Amino acid sequence: xxxxxxxxxxxxxxxxxxxxxxxxxxxxxxxxxxxxxxxxxxxxxxxxxxxxxxxxxxxxxxxxxxxxxxxxxxxxxxxxxxxxxxxxxxxxxxxxxxxxxxxxxxxxxxxxxxxxxxxxxxxxxxxxxxxxxxxxxxxxxxxxxxxxxxxxxxxxxxxxxxxxxxxxxxxxxxxxxxxxxxxxxxxxxxxxxxxxxxxxxxxxxxxxxxxxxxxxxxxxxxxxxxxxxxxxxxxxxxxxxxxxxxxxxxxxxxxxxxxxxxxxxxxxxxxxxxxxxxxxxxxxxxxxxxxxxxxxxxxxxxxxxxxxxxxxxxxxxxxxxxxxxxx
Numbered sequence: 188x189x190x191x192x193x194x195x196x197x198x199x200x201x202x203x204x205x206x207x208x209x210x211x212x213x214x215x216x217x218x219x220x221x222x223x224x225x226x227x228x229x230x231x232x233x234x235x236x237x238x239x240x241x242x243x244x245x246x247x248x249x250x251x252x253x254x255x256x257x258x259x260x261x262x263x264x265x266x267x268x269x270x271x272x273x274x275x276x277x278x279x280x281x282x283x284x285x286x287x288x289x290x291x292x293x294x295x296x297x298x299x300x301x302x303x304x305x306x307x308x309x310x311x312x313x314x315x316x317x318x319x320x321x322x323x324x325x326x327x328x329x330x331x332x333x334x335x336x337x338x339x340x341x342x343x344x345x346x347x348x349x350x351x352x353x354x355x356x357x358x359x360x361x362x363x364x365x366x367x368x369x370x371x372x373x374x375x376x377x378x379x380x381x382x383x384x385x386x387x388x389x390x391x392x393x394x395x396x397x398x399x400x401x402x403x404x405x406x407x408x409x410x411x412x413x414x415x416x417x418x419x420x421x422x423x424x425x426x427x428x429x430x431x432x433x434x435x436x437x438x439x440x441x442x443x444x445x446x447x448x449x450x451x452x453x454x455x456x457x458x459x460x461x462x463x464x465x466x467x468x469x470x471x472x473x474x475x476x477x478x479x480x481x482x483x484x485x486x487x488x489x490x491x492x493x494x495x496x497x498x499x500x501x502x503x504x505x506x507x508x509x510x511x512x513x514x
Contacts, residue, residue, distance in 0.1 A: 318423070321333065348374050361505055386408050401422060456488055457488075
């Protein structure tokens with residue numbers, strides 16, 4: 188019998204024995220017996236990689252086995268997610284997902300897996316807003332002024348993104364749709380070159396990641412007009428939300444969460460949810476995640492499943508309306 192199957196059967200059998208310990212003691216008696224693989228479907232060094240390593244570093248000592256971050260970049264996150272969707276349901280292969288890989292990719296293309304059928308949500312780790320920023324030469328100091336400027340110059344202002352189908356792209360497409368404006372999309376191969384050209388004035392606007400953009404806002408190389416969450420960002424409290432600046436209900440967030448293969452026993456999902464949420468409640472972990480611009484969530488598997496379901500519907504509708512297609 189293969190080791191992974193034997194582990195799950197032993198673990199389930201232990202739970203069914205008369206007088207067997209219930210809860211964490213039962214799970215820890217048989218799991219984990221070896222290192223856990225936490226797959227991140229993106230390259231090292233990005234925000235998702237940082238979030239995954241913050242959590243993995245604290246989880247290892249709690250579980251008694253190393254939690255190894257395995258970067259499997261490619262196809263906008265599809266390669267890594269597919270590995271987890273098809274992995275043995277033994278609890279040893281996890282996915283650290285982003286909103287892009289979970290709800291944008293399915294909206295834009297046919298995938299080799301079904302997000303809601305083949306993956307089991309464990310918990311949402313954190314959410315991170317974008318900053319709507321413009322080059323200082325742009326004659327707009329508020330979201331309202333940018334909308335008026337764009338309406339007076341349709342098709343003349345351009346915006347940068349890290350690529351077609353990136354969450355920063357959809358954030359601006361939602362802005363354009365709700366504001367009724369026409370800005371020209373200039374996609375780049377990554378957030379760094381996009382930010383560089385915005386700072387240089389080659390493009391006029393962008394929804395950029397919060398933390399990397401802050402230093403440029405502080406030095407005046409960029410002007411922040413709004414944040415994409417429903418509440419103001421603690422790292423930039425003086426900047427209003429887009430929603431409170433004339434587009435009620437506007438929200439576009441990058442988020443991170445943990446998922447398992449769908450066939451993993453529900454009891455293991457419950458066990459790992461408790462362990463991960465306990466780590467997220469650690470003050471040092473919360474501080475590190477907030478330093479990355481995030482709001483720590485740690486909700487239930489059901490709450491995370493609802494987020495995925497609702498966001499899938501939201502972004503699929505926008506992608507179809509805007510005619511966005513994968514490269």
